[in-house]
Amino acid sequence: xxxxxxxxxxxxxxxxxxxxxxxxxxxxxxxxxxxxxxxxxxxxxxxxxxxxxxxxxxxxxxxxxxxxxxxxxxxxxxxxxxxxxxxxxxxxxxxxxxxxxxxxxxxxxxxxxxxxxxxxxxxxxxxxxxxxxxxxxxxxxxxxxxxxxxxxxxxxxxxxxxxxxxxxxxxxxxxxxxxxxxxxxxxxxxxxxxxxxxxxxxxxxxxxxxxxxxxxxxxxxxxxxxxxxxxxxxxxxxxxxxxxxxxxxxxx
Amino acid sequence: xxxxxxxxxxxxxxxxxxxxxxxxxxxxxxxxxxxxxxxxxxxxxxxxxxxxxxxxxxxxxxxxxxxxxxxxxxxxxxxxxxxxxxxxxxxxxxxxxxxxxxxxxxxxxxxxxxxxxxxxxxxxxxxxxxxxxxxxxxxxxxxxxxxxxxxxxxxxxxxxxxxxxxxxxxxxxxxxxxxxxxxxxxxxxxxxxxxxxxxxxxxxxxxxxxxxxxxxxxxxxxxxxxxxxxxxxxxxxxxxxxxxxxxxxxxxxxxxxxxxxxxxxxxxxxxxxxxxxxxxxx
Amino acid sequence: xxxxxxxxxxxxxxxxxxxxxxxxxxxxxxxxxxxxxxxxxxxxxxxxxxxxxxxxxxxxxxxxxxxxxxxxxxxxxxxxxxxxxxxxxxxxxxxxxxxxxxxxxxxxxxxxxxxxxxxxxxxxxxxxxxxxxxxxxxxxxxxxxxxxxxxxxxxxxxxxxxxxxxxxxxxxxxxxxxxxxxxxxxxxxxxxxxxxxxxxxxxxxxxxxxxxxxxxxxxxxxxxxxxxxxxxxxxxxxxxxxxxxxxxxxxxxxxxxxx
Numbered sequence: 001x002x003x004x005x006x007x008x009x010x011x012x013x014x015x016x017x018x019x020x021x022x023x024x025x026x027x028x029x030x031x032x033x034x035x036x037x038x039x040x041x042x043x044x045x046x047x048x049x050x051x052x053x054x055x056x057x058x059x060x061x062x063x064x065x066x067x068x069x070x071x072x073x074x075x076x077x078x079x080x081x082x083x084x085x086x087x088x089x090x091x092x093x094x095x096x097x098x099x100x101x102x103x104x105x106x107x108x109x110x111x112x113x114x115x116x117x118x119x120x121x122x123x124x125x126x127x128x129x130x131x132x133x134x135x136x137x138x139x140x141x142x143x144x145x146x147x148x149x150x151x152x153x154x155x156x157x158x159x160x161x162x163x164x165x166x167x168x169x170x171x172x173x174x175x176x177x178x179x180x181x182x183x184x185x186x187x188x189x190x191x192x193x194x195x196x197x198x199x200x201x202x203x204x205x206x207x208x209x210x211x212x213x214x215x216x217x218x219x220x221x222x223x224x225x226x227x228x229x230x231x232x233x234x235x236x237x238x239x240x241x242x243x244x245x246x247x248x249x250x251x252x
Numbered sequence: 253x254x255x256x257x258x259x260x261x262x263x264x265x266x267x268x269x270x271x272x273x274x275x276x277x278x279x280x281x282x283x284x285x286x287x288x289x290x291x292x293x294x295x296x297x298x299x300x301x302x303x304x305x306x307x308x309x310x311x312x313x314x315x316x317x318x319x320x321x322x323x324x325x326x327x328x329x330x331x332x333x334x335x336x337x338x339x340x341x342x343x344x345x346x347x348x349x350x351x352x353x354x355x356x357x358x359x360x361x362x363x364x365x366x367x368x369x370x371x372x373x374x375x376x377x378x379x380x381x382x383x384x385x386x387x388x389x390x391x392x393x394x395x396x397x398x399x400x401x402x403x404x405x406x407x408x409x410x411x412x413x414x415x416x417x418x419x420x421x422x423x424x425x426x427x428x429x430x431x432x433x434x435x436x437x438x439x440x441x442x443x444x445x446x447x448x449x450x451x452x453x454x455x456x457x458x459x460x461x462x463x464x465x466x467x468x469x470x471x472x473x474x475x476x477x478x479x480x481x482x483x484x485x486x487x488x489x490x491x492x493x494x495x496x497x498x499x500x501x502x503x504x505x506x507x508x509x510x511x512x513x514x515x516x517x518x519x520x521x522x523x524x525x526x527x528x529x530x531x532x533x534x
Numbered sequence: 535x536x537x538x539x540x541x542x543x544x545x546x547x548x549x550x551x552x553x554x555x556x557x558x559x560x561x562x563x564x565x566x567x568x569x570x571x572x573x574x575x576x577x578x579x580x581x582x583x584x585x586x587x588x589x590x591x592x593x594x595x596x597x598x599x600x601x602x603x604x605x606x607x608x609x610x611x612x613x614x615x616x617x618x619x620x621x622x623x624x625x626x627x628x629x630x631x632x633x634x635x636x637x638x639x640x641x642x643x644x645x646x647x648x649x650x651x652x653x654x655x656x657x658x659x660x661x662x663x664x665x666x667x668x669x670x671x672x673x674x675x676x677x678x679x680x681x682x683x684x685x686x687x688x689x690x691x692x693x694x695x696x697x698x699x700x701x702x703x704x705x706x707x708x709x710x711x712x713x714x715x716x717x718x719x720x721x722x723x724x725x726x727x728x729x730x731x732x733x734x735x736x737x738x739x740x741x742x743x744x745x746x747x748x749x750x751x752x753x754x755x756x757x758x759x760x761x762x763x764x765x766x767x768x769x770x771x772x773x774x775x776x777x778x779x780x781x782x783x784x785x786x787x788x789x790x791x792x793x
Contacts, residue, residue: 112433252746
């Protein structure tokens with residue numbers, strides 16, 4: 001069976017100035033099977049967000065290849081790339097910034113549907129269904145992002161990500177900016193959606209405690225490399241690397 | 253145990269809405285007056301009557317008359333048409349044109365962006381009014397050429413602003429989300445970029461109305477703008493400057509008109525900026 | 535009562551809107567009080583009220599904050615400025631941004647000490663070196679000669695704590711001191727703050743949304759929600775047996791690592 005996402009020997013080099021460069025991601029390979037929840041854990045500067053941005057094709061790769069459902073999307077642009085975004089969506093960290101401040105949440109969620117040829121009426125109905133699926137009132141469609149709470153906004157962002165019925169959701173610190181009680185609600189929602197829609201998640205996160213019960217597999221990143229990989233119980237219970245051990249010991 | 257201290261807080265009310273209506277209203281009145289200027293004039297602004305030349309302000313001629321005996325009030329009112337509409341035309345043109353160039357540069361990136369932006373830098377590095385003078389001198393006088401000259405030196409400011417605003421917006425998650433929702437570049441620009449960068453551009457344009465009005469008046473003052481006898485505030489001041497010591501009202505009247513209009517548009521620009529600032533909204 | 539700082543029925547309002555209501559508690563010398571709350575609970579406002587940093591719209595509209603027999607909200611600005619730093623130290627979420635970017639750490643610390651009456655540069659140098667050594671900085675000289683941006687975020691925060699301790703304040707007000715940091719660095723900063731308490735007997739008022747930080751640091755704990763005090767008591771007791779429904783929900787939502 002073809003994995004939803006397969007990443008091979010991914011590298012990203014950022015120019016710092018004329019002479020120096022920064023190796024943000026160094027020879028990273030992994031895959032995400034259909035319906036699998038994979039976490040990438042790492043501290044700031046470990047390259048985890050860069051990986052998400054490269055997979056989402058928001059940043060070009062320096063080297064390596066990205067396969068989405070068996071298709072190489074590494075070099076795709078324009079219309080072909082847009083077609084592939086149907087299968088993969090990204091949920092961002094900051095709820096307030098992930099919607100256009102001048103559009104209602106409903107318009108934001110329905111936008112993807114409209115772009116892929118849905119009629120206005122049908123797109124609006126589908127949007128309302130998505131809101132309810134994500135535990136929101138239908139009335140929220142008329143509101144603007146700054147009028148709702150962070151938790152509601154993040155639910156709406158998840159609804160938008162689901163609009164095109166993707167197989168893979170990239171969650172880039174999707175719960176990190178939220179209060180803990182809200183974070184728990186959003187995690188419960190994500191777990192339910194994953195069961196109902198058999199989604200695959202690439203869950204990018206700095207909090208190892210958060211992924212312990214949530215994910216099937218954990219990749220630990222340090223200075224651009226994957227230093228450890230395994231089920232949460234393996235990685236947390238019996239870490240092989242000193243870095244992983246240090247990371248676990250630092251958790252309060 | 254002593255009593256709990258209580259302190260009185262003065263609650264500051266937000267008059268932003270009222271300020272916006274007030275200055276917006278003033279600017280509206282100014283523009284309307286300029287539009288209907290020909291019917292507002294008490295006398296014909298071109299009618300000469302040497303018998304009453306250089307008359308001091310009186311009940312009949314509120315602002316006195318100039319050296320040809322033309323009624324100054326009528327000339328100031330008539331002059332508003334040229335002064336205000338040429339300014340609005342100029343500012344409107346450079347805002348739209350400059351912003352489009354900026355958006356195009358930010359979207360295209362690569363060498364064409366670099367090329368146009370270096371060109372813009374060259375325009376910015378040139379002393380503005382000197383350049384405008386040169387352009388006006390080559391093309392000859394007249395309001396149209398003055399507008400053209402000023403447009404040629406003013407667009408880079410808007411291009412740079414639009415470009416930097418768009419680059420900043422493009423980095424925000426909602427733009428990337430829209431991109432991933434399958435928006436084409438054109439739709440991305442029309443639906444998301446333009447509405448979100450319009451605010452700063454609009455404010456800059458509003459604040460520029462005053463500057464541009466002064467620069468146009470300046471060019472006219474130097475004889476490169478409106479040609480006499482067409483009433484225009486800058487050229488009116490220029491015409492009459494040798495009377496400043498003896499009959500100051502003929503120079504001061506158009507000067508005051510410029511001052512008033514510049515101030516109204518500047519205050520309106522400030523208010524619009526405050527109003528667009530999300531921090532000032534609930 | 536030998537409390538070092540006491541909040542007494544404190545209300546804080548912004549432009550007529552009450553954001554903190556009837557907050558009372560006291561902090562003993564050397565005690566660490568953890569103030570927990572989610573966004574909008576008013577936890578940062580609580581610290582800002584003591585430091586007179588409420589801005590032009592904010593005011594302690596009711597109650598007093600007592601420090602050494604003086605009510606902080608009623609002090610004239612000059613007097614409050616003299617207390618802040620010398621008697622009441624502060625640390626913010628990003629110490630880096632409270633440093634000036636274009637001058638070295640040494641120049642800024644020297645300026646701070648001068649503002650509080652130090653004139654002897656030699657003595658200053660000795661004191662800084664000694665303090666940095668006690669806090670276990672490996673290269674104190676290099677740090678002093680650095681510009682803030684040359685230090686990592688964690689190092690900036692550690693220098694921020696050390697800088698606050700230079701004046702030996704009796705109370706340290708810390709507003710989310712570790713929230714911008716990675717967990718491995720967070721641990722170092724926590725250890726440094728605990729060391730500061732041990733060395734100098736400084737009381738700490740610690741505002742954070744991170745319950746874990748309170749768990750390892752605090753003696754007492756105050757839970758805030760929407761401007762109201764929900765629960766106050768011994769931190770360990772409160773963590774173990776939360777009384778209020780909200781506290782129970784808050785603690786249950788914190789992800790715990792099973793090792």
